[in-house]
Amino acid sequence: MQFHSYEHDQEYINLQTEMVRMQNWLIETGKRLIVICEGRDSAGKGGAIMSFIRFINPRHYRVVALNKPTDREKGQWYFQRYIQHFPDPGEIVFFDRSWYNRAVVEPVMGFCSEDQYELFMGQVNNLEKMLIDDGIILFKLWFSIDRDEQNKRLEERKVNPLISWKLSTVDMQAQMKWDDFTHFKLQMFDRTGTDIAPWIVIKGNNKELARKEAMRYVLNNVPYHNKGLTNERLEPNMEIVSVENFLKV
Numbered sequence: 001m002q003f004h005s006y007e008h009d010q011e012y013i014n015l016q017t018e019m020v021r022m023q024n025w026l027i028e029t030g031k032r033l034i035v036i037c038e039g040r041d042s043a044g045k046g047g048a049i050m051s052f053i054r055f056i057n058p059r060h061y062r063v064v065a066l067n068k069p070t071d072r073e074k075g076q077w078y079f080q081r082y083i084q085h086f087p088d089p090g091e092i093v094f095f096d097r098s099w100y101n102r103a104v105v106e107p108v109m110g111f112c113s114e115d116q117y118e119l120f121m122g123q124v125n126n127l128e129k130m131l132i133d134d135g136i137i138l139f140k141l142w143f144s145i146d147r148d149e150q151n152k153r154l155e156e157r158k159v160n161p162l163i164s165w166k167l168s169t170v171d172m173q174a175q176m177k178w179d180d181f182t183h184f185k186l187q188m189f190d191r192t193g194t195d196i197a198p199w200i201v202i203k204g205n206n207k208e209l210a211r212k213e214a215m216r217y218v219l220n221n222v223p224y225h226n227k228g229l230t231n232e233r234l235e236p237n238m239e240i241v242s243v244e245n246f247l248k249v
Contacts, residue, residue: 014232015215016055023056023092025224030089032136035218036098039143040181041174042153044204044211048143049094051211052218056092065096078102078120079127087136099124100140103188108180109173121191128197138197139218142185142244143204147178189244198245213240 026033035052037045049063064085073081079099087093097105102120106112112120132138145153154174174181193199200217204210216236219227228234 011232012051012212014230015212015219017230018219018227018232018234019052019056019215021226021229022219022222022224023060025222026092027057027060027090028225032087032089033092033222034087034095034131034136034138035092036095036100036138036140037143038097038100038104038141039204040145040150040185042150042157043143043145044207045096045143047207048141048211048214049096052094052215060090061092061094062087063094063096078116079123086131100188100192103192104181104184107184108177121187124192125194125197128192128194132196137222139221140197140199141214141217142189142199142201143210143214144201145204147175149205150178151175193244195245198243201242201244203240209240213237217241 025031035049037048039045046065053061053063062085064082066081066085069081082095082099085093085095099120102112102117103124107114107117128138189199189201200214202210202214202217213236216234220234220236
């Protein structure tokens with residue numbers, strides 16, 4: 001497993017400097033930011049979040065990676081356990097997987113019924129509109145990898161003790177159920193990619209490139225003070241980043 005030497009990567013340092021300035025603006029203005037990181041197993045969600053947060057103030061961000069729901073949570077409104085983690089004024093919340101578990105993972109793995117799936121799909125756009133109407137800045141990032149790359153990363157989890165904890169029952173079926181995941185992913189893009197909350201698809205086979213382009217997209221779409229003083233490119237590379245907003249609202 002190779003680790004990227006960020007200390008000697010001026011491009012990355014510049015992007016981190018922009019991240020610090022963006023966070024300062026959020027703190028000063030009391031704005032709230034949610035960044036959802038989704039994707040197939042091993043797509044690089046957690047690594048992308050670690051890149052986002054490396055130099056920003058830990059008092060003003062949280063990373064939320066929820067476990068499987070408890071019996072009590074299963075009896076609640078589906079979104080209830082996520083709402084309690086929404087950002088306070090001046091705060092960023094990164095979701096390492098989110099309520100969109102119900103759009104892809106749960107139906108593929110049989111963890112929800114068809115009725116529960118359809119109820120979620122009928123409610124999620126309205127929920128996100130309410131968040132945005134209330135002033136929350138929302139980004140939905142999908143990290144996309146191909147089948148061979150996923151297989152390589154899953155095999156590494158089996159032998160690398162540093163990341164063996166990431167291997168789960170769902171991971172073990174990821175390759176076998178590849179086509180099912182694809183079906184529900186496309187349904188999710190089609191039904192929940194809206195003009196106000198589109199899906200941002202980031203080609204993730206190259207981890208470092210994907211992380212930088214994800215940061216660029218977020219930075220480019222937040223109107224913070226002193227933006228761009230590093231002279232770093234903030235417009236994302238559209239060969240790596242695409243916007244999916246099939247449903248018009």
